[in-house]
Amino acid sequence: MEDLLRSLTPGVLGALVRRYGSLDACEDAVQEALIAAALQWPEQGIPDNPSAWLITVGTRRLIDARRSEAARHQREAVVAALTPTDELLSPAPGEQRAEDDDTLTLLLLCCHPDLTPSSQMALTLRAVGGLTTEQIARAFLVSEATMGQRISRAKQRLKTTGATFTMPPNLHERLRIVLHVLYLIFNEGYTATSGPELQRASLTAEAIRLTRELHRLLPADGEVAGLLALMLLTEARRPARTGPDGMLIPLGEQDRSLWNRAQIDEGRELISRTLAEAVLGPYQLQAAIAAVHDEAERAEDTDWPQILVLYQLLDQAWPNPVVRLNQAIALAMVRGPQAGLDLLATLDADERMANGHRLHAVRAHLLEMAGELDAAYDAYEGAGRRATSLPERRYLEARAQRLPRGRTGQ
Structure with missing residues (x-):
């Protein structure tokens, strides 16, 4: 229901x-x-x-x-x-909309150019994504009260500007923020920021549906195609991400026979065609990384050197701490865990990362790879305390508990 x-x-x-x-x-x-x-x-x-x-x-x-x-x-x-x-x-007489899709038109209304980028994303996540104010606040790392005020101001701004519920004449004017909002909605559905469930399939499905519609409207846009490919290649792994008890299963330990091959094939075809025809952008690079992962029949067959190169390109095109975090994992897989740990150290001063669980979780994983088991235990414990998603917290706590104490370097 x-x-x-x-x-x-x-x-x-x-x-x-x-x-x-x-x-x-x-x-x-x-x-x-x-x-x-x-x-x-x-x-x-x-x-x-x-x-x-x-x-x-x-x-x-x-x-x-x-x-x-x-x-x-x-x-x-x-x-x-x-x-x-x-x-x-x-539609009203004379009104033209893509496939009579009110949801897409609502999405574009929420991304009105008179709103600030943060307000556009917050309002869209609320009205189109169906996220609660609390969930959106977590995604933006602000208090629930602050986010509530932001959403309220965005609605009032739309009202005072006289924004109408019509398809804008030039979709490209709002495309960047629309793509980023769809990206955030998909991410929230694929890994919920809070609550007892790891995934919210309805959100990922809606993000994919709306991105498909954008791709139908703008078939030559490389970033639209790239985002759709990224979603399909990532969503394909969803059946293998949790066990019967709901426990998170990391990528390297998943049963790849459960992956959705139809989605992988569609995503690979999309990104292969796009990379050959369009100007390279962040979503295409992320889709290419996802494709390399999905092409490997076994985790040990993963082409980590290629993934590292793609992350280095992504870090240049779209520098942000999450990209750097994932780049550290790829670097560790190619050059050893210490190289990855050295890169992670550059993120310690970033409060957004230091206060969340992901930086500590990746550090714990790399410390475990390096044989620093006591430090890995402490990092897993710290990550678990910071995790707001129950499945992620349970996974991190389980990883900590399986490590023997007092055996660093053995």
């Missing part, structure tokens, strides 16, 4: 915003419709057309709210009450 409602939310919100215009009011109405569905559907059954049901209930909530306003708004509510639900699901 939760996954169904989450998957329906962006389309329902898009349909209401297209008809009524106010993102803030429509989001409130959709939230009330979702609550009504969560209460009624378990007893009454899921309706034949759940989207239409949610739109109808959301419309009624908007009408109720507008009845308390001026007479002009009351007349609009009467008109809205007489509007058939199927009309809300269809």
